[in-house]
Every structure is written in C-alpha cells, then in structure tokens.
Amino acid sequence: MKKLYFSVLAIAAMWSCANAQLTLSTQFINPCGGDEHNEFIVAKTGGNAVNIADVIFGSFNPSSNSNGVGGDSVTNYNYWWRGSNAVSTPYPTFSDFPGERCDSGLSCFGFRYPSIPADDADINALISELNTIAGCNVFLPVPANDIIPANSNVIFFLGAGYRGTSALCGFNNAAANLNFSNHCSSGSPVATYYAVFGNGSGAGASCNNTSGGYFSNSSRRISTLHTYLGGDTLAASSYSYSFQDYDPGSASGTTNAGIIVPNGTGGTTWINSQGCVPSPSTVLAIRLDYFTAVLKDKKGLLKWRSTFEENIHDFIIEKSFNGKNFFDLKHVAPKNMSGAEYNTFDESLATGNNFYRLKIKNLDGTTDYSPVVKINFSKGTPSGWFIYPNPAEGSNASLVYQTTTTKAITVNVTDVAGRIISSAVHSVTAGNNKINLPTQRLAAGMYMISIFSEGQKETSAFIKK
DSSP states (O other), rough: OOOOOOOOOOOHHHHHHOOOOOOEEEEEEEEEEESHHHHEEEEEEEOOOEEEEEEEEEEEEEOOOSSOOOOTTTOOEEEEEETTOOOOOTTOOOOOOOBBTTTTTTTTEEEOTTHHHHHHHHHHHHHHHHHHHHSSSSSSEEOOTTTEOSSOOEEESSSSOOOSSSSSSOSSSSHHHHOOGEEEEEESSSSOOEEEEEEOOOTTTTTTSOOOOSOSSSSSSEEEEEEEEEOOOGGGGGEEEEEEEOOOOSOOOSSOOOOEEOSSEEEEEEEESOOOSSHHHHHTEEEEEEEEEEETEEEEEEEEEEEOOOOOOEEEEEEEESSSSEEEEEEEOOOOTOOOOEEEEEEEOOOOEEEEEEEHHHHHHHHEEEOOOOEOOSSSSSTTTTSSSSSSSEEEEEEEEEEOOEEEEEEEEETTTTTTTEEEEEESSSSSEEEEETTOOOOOOEEEEEEEETTEEEEEEEEEE
C-alpha cells in the first residue's frame, strides 16, 4: 500500500458526523486482489439525496509528517476524489498548507456519472459483473440524474471506473475477490448498495498494476467523506463531513481482506479474518449516534439512535450495579432502519449507581456493545424502603420498610418475566421494619420486589449471586 501524508486542519472543530449528508461506514483498505482496482468504501445517505457531483473523499495520516510540523498537521493527501461541483484547487481541505494542488503534488480523481452515456455503459457493465457473480442484484445503478436516493447504502469503488488506453480497467479477478454471494438469500439480496465508480488511475494505462493502492495499512489514518451543500466552494461551511480515525492492524493475507468498520461506540475496528467479502451485517455494521441514561420521574430513561442499522436481530439492555457484572434487563425489537430512535424505562432503580449498556445481536451471530452509561439514584425508592444486601449473597436478603403508620403490605417476589416466585402479607408499624426475603432457593439472577400498600404499587430490583 502506498503511504498517504497530509495538510493542516483543525480536526475536532471542523469535522462532525452529526449533520453529514453522507456518513462513512466501512473501508476496504486492503482488499483481496489488486488494490488499485478493488479498494472501496461504504457509506450511507441520510434524509437527503446526494448528487455524485457533490461528493469528495480523501484520507490522510495525521501523525507521520514530512514538513516538520508533526501532530495533527497535514502535509499531503496524495489521493483525492472529487465530484465536479466541488472544489479542486487550491488545496481542497481548506487548510493552511497552500502548496499542494491537483496539478502539483496531489493526484486528483473523479467519479463516473450515469448522466454521461459513455460512463453509463461502463457503470452498467461493472454492476452486471458483480451481480452475476453474487447471484442476485446486490448492486443498483444510481439513477440517470446522478442522484443517490436518501436513506440508501452506497459503495464507492475508487479505481474500478478508470479507462486505460484501450479498455475499462474494472475489477481485478472479481469472481474470486469480490464475490458478494453472502449478500443473497434464495436469489434475493439481503442488502443492496447504489454503486459509484471512481476513476482512480493507479492501475496504469494498461490496467495491469495490481501492487499499489490508495490507502496505507501501516499507520494511523483519518478518512474524510465530504458533501458539498452549495455556496462558496472554498468555504468549509459549504460542506458536511463524516470521518473515521483508525489505526490499522496486522496485515491480511491474499484471501483475507483488511477492512475498517465502526465499532458502535464512535471508534473503529480493524477486521481481517472474515474473508474477502464479510457478511452484510459486518459491512453495514451499526453505528450509534448516542446511547444515554437519565433519571426521569424516579425511573431510568434509556434512549439511543442508530446511524446505520442493518440485519440486527435484537437489542438487549444490560444492567449492572458495579459496572462489571451485567445481566439482561430488557429486550427491544430492532426497526432495522437507519436513523431509528428508541427509548425504554428501567422502573426499578437501586439506591446508588445503576449501570447500563446496549448489547446489539446481529443476524450473523456477532455481538456489539455500546459504551457503559450510569444513573446515580441517591433518594432511594419512593416510599423509603430498600433491599439489603443487594446483590444478595447468602440465604436471605432483608427488606427494610420505613413508614409512619401501622398497616398491612403485600410483598411479591417475581422473576424478570413477571412470574411470581413468592407472595406474603406483612404487618408493619411506624418506624423501620425489617422483613426477611428468603433467597436460598433462588437461582443466580435478577428478581423484582413489588410492594402493594393502600392501593399503591412500588417496585424495585435485587440480584441473587
């Protein structure tokens, strides 16, 4: 792989995925076969359609610089793909490094457009080749107006659209290296992509260079996907941005591509152990915009939203009282629609820290996790009662109930499915009342305590170790 170096940019201030028209998902930076031909990236359009002519893509190394500045300074992109509506020169990253231009020091490429008849013929030939190998129509042509529809997956083959001196370079041994048959089920696609083709010329005029590449798999990279929104092409505010900052892993073998995927927590993961074309749930791995837990009306409100959501089997809210040992709290059915929002409540907060994480089970059997979030509930349960110890380790736990009157209360112990384990009526008097909760016959897990008193029901949870 060829090295990329880069120019000066205030990364944290300038780049944000929050309002990106295109969001970068997966990067095949070390594909099987010829890198120049077969490298590609996968992205997702949001609520707005995107014109191919408005797209820019580039990748740089913020930590290995040749200009002596170091740090996050960018000295050289080397390679750059831009749509015809976007800026080409001066240097297209709105940086303080003015020396690099598309005609000097920077290899600038573009895209093929369905609106151009010659391009359209090549695009359809490439799509037909991939779909024939896959056995179903995984790849879709962008409409003739060059506009990628909203809420769509889009794949950018960065060099396959280049025409050499006499022919289309296309893919390098696509039947062996770009077989998307695992995206098909009973002759129908389980995931589809609008295909866009870059005219990166690294394959050479004779289309026989397969040893180079547009990325590096030996040092840190930040890849950026820009979308031109209109206005001054030299103004950063005229573009939306999506980026990934990643560190490559060990080199992959000739039949084991190296890819970068989002890890669901805002970072990325290098994968090189799933063959040349991983499953669609890997290529289109979920990325969470957020996963939060807040206290609301003495309950825990858990909310999350996905940027990418494809082929998810189940969402599971996991809970912990120590941030280490988690148990299943709730299952939430996925919508399998990118941008979907979810919220649910934990109605049984324990006094002190309540930790949560989101477990994401994919259809291919893989599992992803969100970051851990926390609610500190310092006021105890609404009626001034609590369970001690919690978690319970011995044969009994105690329910300490505080009241100002003499009355009868009913105490139910249930499992998380709502099945009643035990039910008993207790007489309580003014002050603190200690009620033993027999736990010796309970298996390890989470249980719910419900107290019925004077027409009211209050519930909390405890753990049996």
